[in-house]
Amino acid sequence: MSGELVKLLSDLKEPEALAFVEKALGGGVDPVDLLGETKEGMNIVGQRFASQEYFIPDLVFSGEILKGINKMLEPHLKKREEAGRLGKVIMGTVAGDIHDIGKDLVVFMLDVNGYEVMDLGVDVPAQKFVDTIKDTGSTVVGLSGFLTLAYDSMKQTIEAMNDAGLRDKAKVMIGGGQITEEIRKYTGADAYGKDAMEAVKLAKGWI
């Protein structure tokens, strides 16, 4: 029966996946194994998104199914041991911008690819990025933005890193609807990624 949850989750079969977990838990299956299967399932969802078999609704819905499964698993797990994470990435939508759909997709893809992501949310002030780099020692920062005003917010965020003496300690990638290579130059970022798969590639190269 191993692998069944992987398939149900990655095929987005919500009622079936939840029923399966309930039955498995009742039948004494180790919840840690089930947790492992959900990770694998979400990884497949990510791959299908990357190959354009899945789109945003499918990703959003897979997240909802996962939430339901985790709720059932949690009481059975001692504590969530975050083993084997590849590294830490800080992500956020820059000051003045509240678009989060693109950023959330990047967070999702980094997460299913094994990175620990610190999601600072939207409309994030430059100082908060700086503080988080200091607090966590993270070496990769992703800035998301969809508005033209985000160009300046990104620039200011990178300048703030400079002023805090952190610029050579962390790599910065930027992305979001209207971001281009010209904007990367304008902001002084290290790289621009056109989609969430690029973000993963960039992180891989840097960590």
Add this chain to the structure above:
Amino acid sequence: MEKKWEEMSSDEKQEAQLQKWLSPKDPEGNDLQFQSPQAEKAFKERATRLKDAIQMKKRPDRVPVFTIYGFFPALYAGFTPQEVMYDYDKCNIAWKKYVLDFAPDGHIGPWVPGPGKLFDILDYKLYKWPGHGVSPEYGYQCNEGEYMKADEYDAFIDDPSNFYSNIYLPRIFGALEHFTTPHIADVLEMYGAGLNFIPYGVPPVQAAYKALLEAGNEALKYIGVVGACNNELAAAGFPTFWDGPAKAPFDMIGDTLRGTKGIMVDMYRQPDKLLKAMEVMTPLVVKNAVAGAKVGGVPIVAVVMHKGADGFLSDEQYKKFYWPTFRRVLMGLIAEGIVPFCFAEGGYNSRLEIIRDLPKGKVIWWLDRTDMAKAKEVLGDVACIGGNLPPGLLAVGTPQQVKDYTKKLIDTCAKGGGYILGNGTVMEQAKPENLHAMIDTAKEYGVYK
């Protein structure tokens, strides 16, 4: 003899609507007094150019140029977004200055900022705005959320207007928390009729109505100042090219009712209810936009499209959830002679074949990050297209780069007419010299020979 409206074809209706637009009236309903004969001539030339591009019956004299913008006019005039939201004179000044200085062929009217004080009075929850959750120099921001809950589709479908007045409004406006309206089922006879009015004696409900009255007063103050903008610009020779608005039912539910996440989960958990709700909404959207166009005298209705873009939905999902009711909205508008100005935000590459399916010369497709060569190829024989000049180029590029891009766009899209040159996204930040480069290049390089 003039034909009755009901007997006209949609072609005839469109022609009649656009002819009316070409001969604007003042607020009293008399023929508008232009500033000068030159202004009148310029108005007719600009409007005719746009009309020819839409209808595709005739090639215009040159490529028309049109821009879409958010708070750019405020920043350009040296005001913050907060100032133009709270000082209506400043809004009027800035939005006029923009059009007079850059002289595009049409403009979108001064409605972006909106009356800040009115939003204060009503305690608007759906947005943050400058000075109210956002700093004075930024534009307003939407607080996305589930303002309609997952289990409320039935209430919505049963009676959308009641849902709007008695459930939705109290949620999105703090001051209307206890708002309630009389209900159709209350229409009885004299016997018992008085009892229906008890709620309006209760202090919280009365407070809601007081807020509504105050908001009404503020709205009049606002329109008294800002409402003059379009007429003054018309008198100076510049037609308004955007009114409405209408939206795709999928976006109406996905943007400000269920939210992005809400609607996407509904596509899986309760697809039939979602489809039904969009269906119920469709005729209401059409009616509302038709009425709006009548009031403003501008038969071009803005339809800003969000969540059907490339990547947002698969083609299958688009065909099932987005396009059917959206197409019916468009056809409903077309049937009344109205021209939907469909602003397809993001990329629309994978949808071009689908949206081709509309009668010729009836809509404008304003494109953002769509491949324009492909758009011309697929849509070029049925619909007017425009847009695409990237915001990054206007914000950080050089005039020469803008000029080159503009020429490239004209080379790609202008052939045979059915094309309007313009920027691809709502413009906030831009260098004025870049904007001039875009508009002036269109005027010089875009002449049809």
